[in-house]
Every structure is written in C-alpha cells, then in structure tokens.
Amino acid sequence: MAALTLNEAASRVMVALDKPDAAAALTLADQLHGKGCWVKVGMELFYAAGPSIVRELKSRGFRVFLDLKMHDIPNTVRGGARSITRLGVDLFNVHAAGGIAMMSAAAEGVREGVASGDAEHAPIVIAVTQLTSTSQDVLNNEIGIAGQVEDAVVRYARLARQAGLQGVVASPLEVAEIKAACGSDFITVTPGIRPRGADVGDQSRIMTPRDAVIAGTDYLVIGRPINAATNPAEALDNILKEMTE
Numbered sequence: 001m002a003a004l005t006l007n008e009a010a011s012r013v014m015v016a017l018d019k020p021d022a023a024a025a026l027t028l029a030d031q032l033h034g035k036g037c038w039v040k041v042g043m044e045l046f047y048a049a050g051p052s053i054v055r056e057l058k059s060r061g062f063r064v065f066l067d068l069k070m071h072d073i074p075n076t077v078r079g080g081a082r083s084i085t086r087l088g089v090d091l092f093n094v095h096a097a098g099g100i101a102m103m104s105a106a107a108e109g110v111r112e113g114v115a116s117g118d119a120e121h122a123p124i125v126i127a128v129t130q131l132t133s134t135s136q137d138v139l140n141n142e143i144g145i146a147g148q149v150e151d152a153v154v155r156y157a158r159l160a161r162q163a164g165l166q167g168v169v170a171s172p173l174e175v176a177e178i179k180a181a182c183g184s185d186f187i188t189v190t191p192g193i194r195p196r197g198a199d200v201g202d203q204s205r206i207m208t209p210r211d212a213v214i215a216g217t218d219y220l221v222i223g224r225p226i227n228a229a230t231n232p233a234e235a236l237d238n239i240l241k242e243m244t245e
C-alpha cells in the first residue's frame with residue numbers, strides 16, 4: 001500500500017465539532033480551516049445551533065457530516081432525510097437497527113430532496129452499526145445480542161447495503177470484515193480513533209490513526225483528541241503526520 005500524502009490524509013479525517021454552541025464550534029472550525037479535513041456536526045451542536053450551523057460551515061468551504069443518527073419509523077426518517085438533503089450536507093447517518101425499510105426510506109428521502117430542486121447534490125447516506133462505545137461484554141450481557149461484535153456489525157452492514165445505503169459507521173477494528181462482506185467500495189466511517197497514549201474515555205473499540213489507515217478505513221472520525229486539545233490545529237497536524245508514515 002502506497003503511503004498517503006498529507007492532503008490525502010486530511011481529506012479522510014472528519015473532525016467532530018462536539019461543542020455547546022455555534023461560537024465555540026466556529027472558533028474550532030476556523031482553527032482547522034485550510035487543512036482539508038471534513039467537519040462533523042453532531043447532536044450537541046445541532047440541537048443548540050440548528051440548521052444554520054451547517055450553512056455557516058458550508059460557506060467556509062467545509063465538507064459536512066451531519067451526525068443525527070436517525071432511528072424512527074420509515075415515514076418519519078424519509079421526511080428527515082428529505083430535509084437534511086435540502087440543507088446541503090455531504091453525508092449523514094441513520095441507525096441500521098431501524099431495519100431495511102427504514103434505511104430504504106432514508107435513501108428515498110434523499111431522492112425526494114434532490115427532486116425538489118432545493119438541493120445541490122445528493123448526500124452520502126450511511127448506517128451506524130454497533131456504537132464504538134459498545135464492548136463485547138455490554139453487547140452480550142447488557143443489550144442481550146449473542147455472538148461476536150464483529151458479526152453483529154457485519155450483519156448490520158449487509159442490511160445497509162441491501163437497503164441501498166453507501167456505507168456504515170463502525171470501529172476500524174471491523175473494516176476488513178465489512179469490506180469482505182460488502183465490497184471494497186462500501187464506505188467505512190470509523191470513530192473510536194485514539195492516538196497512542198490518548199485518553200480512551202467512553203470508547204471501547206479503538207485504534208490509532210495509523211492502524212486505522214492500515215486497516216483500510218475510508219474516513220477517520222476524530223473528536224476529543226483534536227477538539228479538546230489546547231492547540232487543535234497542531235493536534236490535527238500530528239495525526240495527519242502519523243497517518244502518512
């Protein structure tokens with residue numbers, strides 16, 4: 001495998017703007033401006049700042065992953081997906097646990113949003129498999145799903161593919177099995193990234209940035225190792241350097 005250039009590495013990093021309001025998120029975004037990374041807007045920021053934060057980030061030239069993890073009846077998810085598509089995000093997610101009908105409805109909502117003429121492009125839609133905070137023990141003994149985490153993840157990935165979605169969110173630990181089951185073009189977006197020595201926090205299924213690249217993941221979602229750093233730009237630079245080695 002050829003080593004990544006810094007630009008290639010940056011285009012595969014999605015920095016989670018997990019901040020309490022628009023001002024804090026935009027301060028962080030401005031520190032990352034020009035690096036070539038994506039930004040991710042999740043629940044904390046979106047519920048505080050609303051759709052306008054997506055427009056602000058798009059106007060600054062960022063590619064935006066809207067992480068609202070929709071999980072509802074198909075009709076509701078279809079409408080949500082239509083609204084998100086009109087908002088102009090580049091990628092968004094739903095929960096695979098909603099099943100094939102729900103995930104297909106998300107894809108249908110995207111088509112409707114594009115057909116309405118209000119969207120410039122169709123966002124990529126991916127499905128969350130098992131959250132990276134879920135350990136083998138919690139899966140088996142708390143949630144009550146038997147078997148290996150990887151098998152549960154691959155099962156959800158297959159459902160997402162069947163529903164016509166373009167990829168999944170999973171841990172980088174599961175990328176090889178997902179690609180083997182769903183094809184190399186099936187996109188893997190992987191949180192649970194921790195540089196060596198970084199605080200693991202509430203994550204369970206983790207990998208270093210370098211190992212995630214070697215595992216063949218398409219996108220690395222990185223939050224606290226960058227957004228809680230004293231110097232986020234420097235933290236990102238260090239991670240990009242590691243990814244290219």
Ligand SMILES: O=C(O)c1cc(=O)[nH]c(=O)n1[C@@H]1O[C@H](COP(=O)(O)O)[C@@H](O)[C@H]1O
Binds near residue numbers: 042069193201222225
């Ligand atoms: O969909 C996600 O982005 C997501 C799925 C998942 O399984 N695990 C996960 O951590 N995430 C998100 O990825 C980010 C990880 O942040 P850190 O743990 O701070 O690096 C957070 O914004 C999470 O909401």
